[in-house]
Amino acid sequence: MKVLIIGGGRIGLAVAGLLAGSGGHEAEIADITGEALDHAGQRGFRTRHLDASRLKDCVEALAGFDIVVNAAPTRLAPAIAAAAIAAGVHYVDTAEDIAPVSDLAAASAHGKVILPGCGLSPGLVANLAAELVDALEGPIDMVVRVGGLPVHPSNGFGYGLSWDVDGLIAEYTGLCEGIVEGQLVSSAPLQQYESFVLNGRPYEAFSTAGGLGSLCAALQHKVRNLSFRTIRYPGHLTLARFLFEDLGLKRRRDMLRTVLRFGVPDVVQDVVVIFISVRGFHQGVPAERSYVRKIYHEPMRSPFPVTALSHTSAAHLCTMIDLIEQGHIKGRGVARHETIPFKLISENRFMAPLLN
Numbered sequence: 001m002k003v004l005i006i007g008g009g010r011i012g013l014a015v016a017g018l019l020a021g022s023g024g025h026e027a028e029i030a031d032i033t034g035e036a037l038d039h040a041g042q043r044g045f046r047t048r049h050l051d052a053s054r055l056k057d058c059v060e061a062l063a064g065f066d067i068v069v070n071a072a073p074t075r076l077a078p079a080i081a082a083a084a085i086a087a088g089v090h091y092v093d094t095a096e097d098i099a100p101v102s103d104l105a106a107a108s109a110h111g112k113v114i115l116p117g118c119g120l121s122p123g124l125v126a127n128l129a130a131e132l133v134d135a136l137e138g139p140i141d142m143v144v145r146v147g148g149l150p151v152h153p154s155n156g157f158g159y160g161l162s163w164d165v166d167g168l169i170a171e172y173t174g175l176c177e178g179i180v181e182g183q184l185v186s187s188a189p190l191q192q193y194e195s196f197v198l199n200g201r202p203y204e205a206f207s208t209a210g211g212l213g214s215l216c217a218a219l220q221h222k223v224r225n226l227s228f229r230t231i232r233y234p235g236h237l238t239l240a241r242f243l244f245e246d247l248g249l250k251r252r253r254d255m256l257r258t259v260l261r262f263g264v265p266d267v268v269q270d271v272v273v274i275f276i277s278v279r280g281f282h283q284g285v286p287a288e289r290s291y292v293r294k295i296y297h298e299p300m301r302s303p304f305p306v307t308a309l310s311h312t313s314a315a316h317l318c319t320m321i322d323l324i325e326q327g328h329i330k331g332r333g334v335a336r337h338e339t340i341p342f343k344l345i346s347e348n349r350f351m352a353p354l355l356n
Helices: 010-022 034-042 055-061 074-087 099-106 120-133 165-173 215-219 236-246 253-263 308-325 342-346
Strands: 002-006 026-031 047-049 067-070 090-093 137-150 176-180 183-187 194-198 201-207 225-232 270-282 285-296
Touching: 002 010, 010 026, 010 034, 010 308, 026 034, 034 047, 055 074, 067 074, 067 308, 074 090, 074 099, 074 165, 090 308, 120 137, 120 215, 120 270, 120 285, 120 308, 120 342, 137 201, 165 236, 165 253, 176 215, 194 270, 201 236, 215 225, 236 253, 270 308, 285 308, 308 342
Parallel strands: 002 026, 002 067, 026 047, 067 090, 137 225
Antiparallel strands: 137 270, 176 183, 176 225, 194 201, 201 225, 270 285
């Protein structure tokens, strides 16, 4: 397939790197900034200048491509999805807020695949959660815990930027979706605190927004309770509440963005922690099933530095591209991650090295 990747940041470069190293897909990176295009060009990728906010330019750029990967800022998702629909190409992205693209696709007669929310969460997490739920009988209670953390935290915040600042702010300020006693609910972020130990290391977890995509709606009639919590090192939540709530910076996002961007270091050596637990019944007996995985940054996975978080998200995206090409994911409306068999993902060439 011919793939246009819009956005030359961490994810865009990671996707291009995986596709270039695997064969079978031809990729090109488009971006509006000269700096991003220079970085991509230095790594040997084909590039083009594109202002993705201009519908006409975006549609023209998609001519000759089979699929567009939206690795641009979340705010551009509706515009790029609209261009994909107009150009008649498949569309995938890593946006945590899937509603704008889903609504746009639902109102169109697009015959290609529209698949928002790829990557670690909600993408891979939705695949795993659906698999675990199908292994038990109800009533089922589920807790999804996911985090991208520095392997060697060097500050009191216990955190480093392996994603982007705007994504972090959205997670810590948006409403959190969940299921309580069979009802869809919304709750405040930075709540539902818990602490736990995994492989001898202590962690904390708390509610954040945007990690479940359409999972709650899909599982509402199968799951009694479902909550999503982000994993951090102990002490992080106290400082996050101080910044976002006590100082009121959640209402001064310009200032908050500056504080986080210049106060929290970028990290490459990171680890992705996935811990999903499901309780229900198996053959009438109370049972629990869990999925636990740590995915570490490994420099040899890529010819240029890529975080474990970026690599995991990019691998999931590339898996979706494979599955679309193979016909396992069909067009017409929005495709849902929770309907994609986990077996197809775990055996795919991009995800298998990370999950097996």
